Amino acid sequence: MKKKNERLTFLIALILAVIAWIYVMNEENPSITREFRPIPVKLLNADELVNRDLVIMEPVDPVISVTLSGLRNTLYNINANQIIAEVDLRGYDEGVARAPVHVRQPAETSVYAMSDRDILFTIERIVERTLTVETEVDDNTLERDFKYKDTVEPATITIKGPRSLANRVHEARVIADHSGERESFTITERIELVDVDGKPVQGLEMSTDTVSVSVEVKRVKVVPIVISHTGSLPEGVTIVNERIEPNTIRVQGPDEIVQNLENIRTESIDYSEMNVSGERKVGLQFPEGVTEDETIEPVYTYNVRTPVDRDMIIGRSAIELRNPPEDTNARIGDGNPIVVRLSGEEEDLDALRENQIKLYLDLDGLQAGTHEVQVQMEPISNLRFDPEAFPEIRVIIDEVTTENME
Incomplete structure (x- = not known):
């Protein structure tokens, strides 16, 4: 009986000791949870997307928060870079895709919670477009009575990048400054990609980001058209009246020539052929380097009096x-x-x-x-x-x- 009591006493003491130890341990190093942020998410097999001309549009650098559970002493000896979050992108194609996040945490801890257990990715294909380079000029910088013709080299460029960005581009433009210029010149300008509202579009590659702009500068002037004759009227025929319509023309050419130009003459009209009244289209004689700035077809009308x-x-x-x-x-x-x-x-x-x-x-x-x-x-x-x-x-x-x- 005595031995039986001793065993019972020992068992009770052991249980009390364990309870006391657990109590002490919980008081000294309790089990807790701790949140870690931000945890960058590694994108596995992202190079496979690149090899297939795909690119992640968003999120580009995803992050999450991870809450671990474990003993306090253990958790407080852990920093965020010991927690590994990964997403495997193998096999995904263009479009919107939801990929699960896998977390690897330090030993003696467990994942209690995650801000995102999967991430929604937008993936786009890399495309190319060929654009004509357009020049834009501030009209306030132009000289009055002058005309400017821009020639761009190269005339086209290729842009490359995500489909949505490439499709957003409305034009490739250069802003050319013609301030005070009265003679032809060549400048190098930087290309800007803009959307339909004229706002810049970033994030695209260009085959070249600069172009050479050759600007042909010509003076413009309105001058009268003068009728030019050759030969003599047939015997007895007299001119009652004659006119040219239109009687003026807008011409363009080098400044030093056009500014002194007083008129443009018609091609010679042979009086010897004018037996009856009529009209005919006539050409114009332009000085070398001068051309018409508007397309016209002058008509020469004449009335003659013939003998009876x-x-x-x-x-x-x-x-x-x-x-x-x-x-x-x-x-x-x-x-x-x-x-x-x-x-x-x-x-x-x-x-x-x-x-x-x-x-x-x-x-x-x-x-x-x-x-x-x-x-x-x-x-x-x-x-x-x-x-x-x-x-x-x-x-x-x-x-x-x-x-x-x-």
């Missing part, structure tokens, strides 16, 4: 005999009247009276006998005729003797 033919019938009795030989009597033989064809303006012909037509035969140098003499006519103001068109008519010249006189 009219026949007048003059009887033989109205023909005057001039310069008859002395001591002779001259008379015109019988025959048809003379047709006189006159050419001129209609109003002049309408105003003509028959007695203004002076036909005559010149008998100078002729002797007595019968002769064929060509009819002649005195000129009439503003009217024309063909002297060779008059016929020859018979003239009889008789000597005057004393017997005839008696």
Whole structure:
């Protein structure tokens, strides 16, 4: 009985000792939880994405917080870099993907909680685009009466990067400063990628980030168009009026030439071909180095007055005999009247009276006998005729003797 009591007493003492030890240990080094932040998340197999022309858009550098549980002395001897958080990106493709986070913690601790047990990744494909480089100029920097033409070299560039960024680019532009320039020049400018609102787009590679801008500078001026002629008008034709439409043109060219340019002449218009009124397109003659700054097709319009033919019938009795030989009597033989064809303006012909037509035969140098003499006519103001068109008519010249006189 005595031994049995001793065993019971020993067992109770042992239990009390264990309880006391546990109590003391909990008081001195209790089990607790502790949060660690920030814990960077390692991206495993990220190079596989790169090899497949993929890139993580967000989050680029993910972090989480991890809460560990363990003995106080153990936890307070741990720092954040002893906790390893990892995400394996193998096999993911373009789009939105949720990847689990794996945590490795120090010994004698356990993961009590995590801020994120998985991470939502946005993955995009790397694409290329070819863009034309555009130049933009502040109009306030331009000289009045001057025109600037920019030539960019290279004219296009290639951009490379995530699809969303590449698609966001509206244009590749350079800002060219033309302040005070009146002669052609070349400058090097930096390229800027901008969106549709003109805001810069970053994060893309460019085949080159600078271009050479050659600026051709020309003076612009409006000058009158002057009609240029060659040849003479056909006989009897007169110009009533002529004009060129449009009668001015805007030209461009080197400053030293254009500033002294007074007009632009048409190509020569041949007067000898102008028998009737009409219109025609004409070209322009530009000095060397000068060109039109606007596309026009000048039209030359002209009105001419052409002669009218009219026949007048003059009887033989109205023909005057001039310069008859002395001591002779001259008379015109019988025959048809003379047709006189006159050419001129209609109003002049309408105003003509028959007695203004002076036909005559010149008998100078002729002797007595019968002769064929060509009819002649005195000129009439503003009217024309063909002297060779008059016929020859018979003239009889008789000597005057004393017997005839008696």
